[in-house]
Amino acid sequence: MSNYKLRAHHGLCIQFFEGKGYSDSFTSNMSNVINNINNDSYIQVVTNKDVICNGCPNLENDVCNSQHKVGEIDKKVLTLCGFKENEIIKAKDFFQRVNEKIIKANKLKEVCKNCEWLYICGKNKV
């Protein structure tokens, strides 16, 4: 059993990841995280630095340099999915709920409207 600290909005990014990102270290770290999370994993849902941020060039002194923007997206995901900050939940349930409450509910475009990557995630979904 493994435990992963994950920003709430990364529950969306992970589901649409196609190998693109901020740098080679970012995409390689994100690929590793995605490959390592499985049905036995647990997610701690956070709104600050997580396992994906660890490989990101935008992380400065352990804080995202777009924290204001991404923190807002995290909060929207928490609210729509009914997660509590720092809640620990089975990975399968975490991704299922994000999928149902945001992606299938057609709320991706609204939730991620300020994200530069929406053109990828929104391709067939919005």
Ligand code: SF4
């Ligand atoms: S942009 Fe910010 S929230 Fe996104 S992975 Fe990088 S440090 Fe984390």
